[in-house]
Amino acid sequence: MTTFAQRCGIHDARHEEAAKRISRLIESTGIELVRVVWCDLHGVTRGKTLTASAALRALHDGVGMVSTLMLKDTSDRTAFKVFEPGGTGGLEGFSFANNLVLLPDPESFRQLPWTERTGWMQAQPWFQDAGPVQLDTRRILQSALARLDKHGLAMRCGLEVEFHIYRIEDAQPQLDPEHAEWPGAPPRVSMVHPGYNLLAEGWFDMAEEPLRIVQHTAQALGLPLTSLEIELGPSQVEAVFDVTDALTAADNMVLFRSAVRQALRRAGYHATFMCRPPFPNIMSSGWHLHQSLVDAKTGANATDMAWLAGLLEHARAMAVFCTPTANGFGRFRPNALAPQAVVWGRDNRGAMLRVIGEAGDAAFRIENRIGEPAANPYLYFASQVHAGLDGIERKLQPPAPTEAPYGPAPTMLPTSLGEALEALRADKSFANAFGATFIDYYTRIKQAELARFDAAEDKQEFQRREYFGRF
Numbered sequence: 431m432t433t434f435a436q437r438c439g440i441h442d443a444r445h446e447e448a449a450k451r452i453s454r455l456i457e458s459t460g461i462e463l464v465r466v467v468w469c470d471l472h473g474v475t476r477g478k479t480l481t482a483s484a485a486l487r488a489l490h491d492g493v494g495m496v497s498t499l500m501l502k503d504t505s506d507r508t509a510f511k512v513f514e515p516g517g518t519g520g521l522e523g524f525s526f527a528n529n530l531v532l533l534p535d536p537e538s539f540r541q542l543p544w545t546e547r548t549g550w551m552q553a554q555p556w557f558q559d560a561g562p563v564q565l566d567t568r569r570i571l572q573s574a575l576a577r578l579d580k581h582g583l584a585m586r587c588g589l590e591v592e593f594h595i596y597r598i599e600d601a602q603p604q605l606d607p608e609h610a611e612w613p614g615a616p617p618r619v620s621m622v623h624p625g626y627n628l629l630a631e632g633w634f635d636m637a638e639e640p641l642r643i644v645q646h647t648a649q650a651l652g653l654p655l656t657s658l659e660i661e662l663g664p665s666q667v668e669a670v671f672d673v674t675d676a677l678t679a680a681d682n683m684v685l686f687r688s689a690v691r692q693a694l695r696r697a698g699y700h701a702t703f704m705c706r707p708p709f710p711n712i713m714s715s716g717w718h719l720h721q722s723l724v725d726a727k728t729g730a731n732a733t734d735m736a737w738l739a740g741l742l743e744h745a746r747a748m749a750v751f752c753t754p755t756a757n758g759f760g761r762f763r764p765n766a767l768a769p770q771a772v773v774w775g776r777d778n779r780g781a782m783l784r785v786i787g788e789a790g791d792a793a794f795r796i797e798n799r800i801g802e803p804a805a806n807p808y809l810y811f812a813s814q815v816h817a818g819l820d821g822i823e824r825k826l827q828p829p830a831p832t833e834a835p836y837g838p839a840p841t842m843l844p845t846s847l848g849e850a851l852e853a854l855r856a857d858k859s860f861a862n863a864f865g866a867t868f869i870d871y872y873t874r875i876k877q878a879e880l881a882r883f884d885a886a887e888d889k890q891e892f893q894r895r896e897y898f899g900r901f
Contacts, residue, residue: 433490435533437560441490448536449489456482456549459541464549466493466534467688471567471875472504472754473806474900475688477532477553485534485549492531495555497524500565501875504755504896505613509878521565521871523557530555530563538681543650544693552681565871570864571680571808574815577863581822584726585815587679588795589671591686592661592715593803594707595622595640596700604899616899619700625664625713633660640699641667647693653682663713673720676815680807687803703803704897705758708890714761716768717801720786721814722794733794738774739828740821741783741798741814745772747857748813749800749843750850750876755901756883757893758802759846764836769799771839773832780835782843800843804901809872816863847880 435441456464464485467477478493501510501524510524511517518524534551542548555563562569578585596619603615622640623633634641641658644667648655654672661668671682687703694701706714723732741748753759761768767779775781779799787794801810820826832839844850851873854860861869879896886892 434492434531434556434560435490438533438556438562439560440533445489445536449486452489452536452539452549453486455539456486460547461541461549462547464551465542466532466551466553468495468499468532468553468555468566469568469684469806469808470499470502471806471872472901473684473687473804475684479548482549485551488532488534489536492533492556493553494529495532496527497530498527500524500530500555500563503875503879503882504900505879505882507612507878509875519870519874521867523561523563529558531558532556540651540685542689543647544689544696552685564865565868567806567808567812568680570868571677571812571815574812574863575676577819578815579726581819582726583723583732585676585811586673586722586724587676587811588673588720589679589683590668590718590720591671591683591703591803592666592668592717593701593703594663594665594712594715595637595644595667595694596620596665596702597622597640598695598698598700611895613895614899616894617700621665622699623660623665625666626662627660628662629660634658637665637667640694640697640701643693643697643699644669644690647689648686651685651689653686661713661715663715664709664711666713666715673722676721676811680811683807702898702901704893704901705753705755705802705804706760706893708894708898714758714763714766714768715803716761716799717803717805717810719798719801719810719814720795721798722796723818731790731792731794733789733796734822735789735828736821736824736826737818738783738785738796738821739826740818740824741796742772742774742828743821743826744813744817744857744860745782745800746841746844746850746853747860748817750847750854751809751813752798752801752805753850754805754809754847754876755802755897756847756880757897758804759844759850761802762800762843762845767799770836770843771832772841772843773835773839774828775832775835778832778835781832782835785831804897812864813860816860820859820863847876847883851876851880
């Protein structure tokens with residue numbers, strides 16, 4: 431009998447050997463449960479926890495997932511009226527809260543270090559007729575990288591991720607059934623270091639317990655962590671990862687955020703990748719994406735200034751993929767090591783794009799500084815590929831580098847989620863690259879989030895519940 435994986439065209443000798451290897455590993459280690467996990471539109475991991483035998487069957491037959499998981503905004507409300515005629519807005523295959531099928535990748539298997547006898551596998555959704563779900567954000571990046579490959583190029587990425595860790599003082603606000611709301615309240619917290627002393631060794635010592643959990647979790651999962659640092663803000667830290675190919679880097683980011691939040695929670699800590707936690711005198715967190723192009727055959731650095739020009743050309747349209755929350759735009763302030771204008775500079779941390787090294791150097795790269803750590807990495811990276819390739823295909827050339835990143839500039843970054851969505855809708859090149867269906871789908875879901883934010887009487891409380899407790 432033909433399996434679902436065979437019908438999807440992904441079952442080959444490599445897939446079969448990986449499935450057999452995982453079967454042997456599960457048996458030898460006594461794994462009882464396996465989490466089959468998928469990354470949603472907002473970069474949050476969702477999935478099902480299967481018994482070991484059911485997980486092995488899922489490698490061939492998949493596991494059902496309600497399709498509305500792909501239609502939800504950041505509060506988990508479904509942004510489409512799936513039970514009304516035409517309510518899915520032309521999205522075929524998403525009516526009536528029907529099922530999609532998650533197929534896990536056996537080569538992604540890991541044993542989770544913070545819980546007993548539990549495995550983890552990454553999955554992607556398929557329609558029941560074995561067709562790929564093209565709206566899946568991982569597929570969006572895969573399509574972008576395939577376009578890059580046609581130019582004989584590949585993308586390499588290094589990650590610098592700022593985030594906040596707090597000690598949980600009272601979990602009751604989040605867990606009290608008498609006060610359950612949608613979304614629920616986050617826990618009450620205290621800081622793990624007082625901040626305003628960048629890279630202070632003493633503050634690292636104060637925060638060492640949770641940072642050790644981050645270290646051990648990342649390394650146990652095989653993530654290429656290189657350093658953990660004390661950032662300037664109160665309770666703010668940074669994790670830096672070595673360079674990998676783009677798809678691996680995006681996968682690593684998804685796993686890292688989910689894993690450290692869970693591992694830290696078990697130890698009494700709350701980690702948040704929200705850009706600006708809802709407290710006074712807080713410092714914004716950024717996600718700085720180091721990117722370079724390499725020759726797909728030789729691996730030689732092929733970073734092109736036309737790529738840089740493409741990133742500038744589409745900066746306003748890409749902003750919502752790099753900074754997708756209403757909260758994140760508060761980071762774009764003058765003299766705050768965060769950009770405001772669409773400019774580039776040589777080793778200039780105030781510019782949107784910081785160019786490091788010289789063309790021809792092995793380490794020549796571009797650092798994009800507009801991302802927030804809550805961004806969906808697949809969409810963040812795909813926006814870089816499509817923007818950069820437009821620059822290469824049109825042979826664009828960048829303007830002169832800036833010497834005054836916070837001075838007057840002809841083009842400014844969006845200052846709100848609404849403005850960023852308008853910029854995305856207006857970019858015809860992105861509509862062609864991502865597909866008009868995806869752009870309509872994405873902006874409709876983000877518009878639902880924005881409408882609730884605009885209607886909220888207490889914007890701070892909205893962000894506490896919508897972002898602080900969930901991202």
